Amino acid sequence: MHDFEQIRQQLTSAGFRLTAQVEGVVCVELSLERGTRHQSIFLSELEDDDGRPYLRASTAVAPITGLDARRALVFNWQSRVGYLAIGDLDGVPYLQLCENRPFEGLDAAEVQRLVLEIGGLGDRMERAMSADGDLL
Secondary structure, three states, rough: OOOOOOOHHHHHOOEEEEEEEEEOOEEEEEOOOOOEEEEEEEEEEEEEOOOOOEEEEEEEEEEEOOOOOOHHHHHHHOOOOOOEEEEEOEEEEEEEEEEEEOOOOOOOHHHHHHHHHHHHHHHHHHHHHOOOOOOO
């Protein structure tokens, strides 16, 4: 993949449901567990300090109010995929599961795997932190 537009086109041709598209950002709506659960994954384009493009995949897990920061940091330490961060969602601070990948070396299969992996793991974390609920 050489640019964000190729990623957007690849997601569309692979049959992913895109619910929001603005320049440099796209939202993929995943349907999980036979449609009983849903998870939104946001893909955006970033640049590192050298100007190299990166793809960021992120999904909201839970509002940060009342969350155990220790559990989040333990997850960050143990995780082989993704990291946790705090980002605003409609003015509310949310715990976000994120992953960054350089465009260089990305192919269609890797983009699809990234969306499914971050979406699935984000949904499992959301379930664990919300007493089996579906926050988004």
